[in-house]
Amino acid sequence: MRLFLKVDFDAVISAMLLKKVLPITEIHFIAPLDIIEGKIKLQKGDVVANLPYLEGCEYWFDHHPTNTLEEPKDYKGLFRVAPSAAGLIYEYFGGEKTFPGMKDLIVMTDRIDAAELTIEEVREPKEHLLIANTIDSKTFVPAAKAYDLRLIEIYGQTQDPERILQFPEVKVRAEKFQNRQDYFRTMLKRYTRLEGNIIVTDIRFCRNFPRGDRFFVYTMFPEATLAVKSFHTKQEPTKAIVSVTQNIFNRSKVHVGNFCKNYDGGGHEGAAICRFPREDADRMLKQIFAELNDLDKESSNS
Ligand SMILES: [Mn+2]
Numbered sequence: 001m002r003l004f005l006k007v008d009f010d011a012v013i014s015a016m017l018l019k020k021v022l023p024i025t026e027i028h029f030i031a032p033l034d035i036i037e038g039k040i041k042l043q044k045g046d047v048v049a050n051l052p053y054l055e056g057c058e059y060w061f062d063h064h065p066t067n068t069l070e071e072p073k074d075y076k077g078l079f080r081v082a083p084s085a086a087g088l089i090y091e092y093f094g095g096e097k098t099f100p101g102m103k104d105l106i107v108m109t110d111r112i113d114a115a116e117l118t119i120e121e122v123r124e125p126k127e128h129l130l131i132a133n134t135i136d137s138k139t140f141v142p143a144a145k146a147y148d149l150r151l152i153e154i155y156g157q158t159q160d161p162e163r164i165l166q167f168p169e170v171k172v173r174a175e176k177f178q179n180r181q182d183y184f185r186t187m188l189k190r191y192t193r194l195e196g197n198i199i200v201t202d203i204r205f206c207r208n209f210p211r212g213d214r215f216f217v218y219t220m221f222p223e224a225t226l227a228v229k230s231f232h233t234k235q236e237p238t239k240a241i242v243s244v245t246q247n248i249f250n251r252s253k254v255h256v257g258n259f260c261k262n263y264d265g266g267g268h269e270g271a272a273i274c275r276f277p278r279e280d281a282d283r284m285l286k287q288i289f290a291e292l293n294d295l296d297k298e299s300s301n302s
Pocket of ligand 1: 010011050063083084085113
């Protein structure tokens with residue numbers, strides 16, 4: 001059976017569980033763009049996890065609320081809005097009876113995938129959260145893929161994070177992450193400020209801004225309720241891209257997906273994207289800071 005996943009920590013744990021109960025022969029990590037472009041052709045026996053339903057698959061496991069839009073006719077597996085796909089797979093195949101000793105790992109996978117973390121955990125990622133940060137979910141080079149497959153194998157042997165962090169390939173990546181993270185935090189602080197209840201990061205004019213832990217920004221201003229990040233991409237040379245998210249430590253009641261629909265974008269309740277023509281972006285950013293601060297005040301009083 002071939003297994004298709006969107007790569008992240010949830011996917012690694014999902015694959016590890018599925019390998020224990022199904023005769024998985026191949027694992028394919030795919031990008032959402034592959035689906036949009038119709039590159040994925042499925043056949044009977046294929047398993048899809050942590051992704052929207054794909055026509056033709058035999059098993060489907062997913063937990064993302066936005067993936068319910070088209071209810072598939074018949075499939076084996078489990079779809080429900082839940083913290084993680086791994087949690088659903090664990091439940092579907094019999095929980096502790098089938099996967100003895102894995103309860104703690106499943107609880108942590110739920111928390112990581114649903115961003116239900118404490119400030120201390122985000123400030124200093126340890127154990128499974130540190131391992132999760134060694135996974136590169138944005139690039140699809142062969143070395144990253146080989147590492148993801150290796151990590152699935154390692155988690156199949158042991159679920160003890162201290163032991164896993166001793167494997168040389170994991171250790172080296174964890175150390176790299178921690179070194180990169182120091183630089184990332186320095187740069188993030190330089191480009192981030194507070195506007196009312198909004199954490200504002202503007203990296204439109206910064207070249208090669210480093211990638212890092214997306215949750216760290218919320219620890220800088222834990223009392224703020226929203227975060228807005230503006231940036232440029234090569235793919236959209238005339239637009240400024242603006243992400244709007246709720247602070248995971250102090251969530252605004254504003255539905256940011258609905259908010260962004262007014263500005264050439266959309267998304268979920270807690271995370272969304274909008275777009276402005278680059279020449280208007282300064283003015284539009286000021287406008288959305290004012291609107292979001294007003295909406296946030298109104299909704300927190302109601
Ligand atoms: Mn997931």
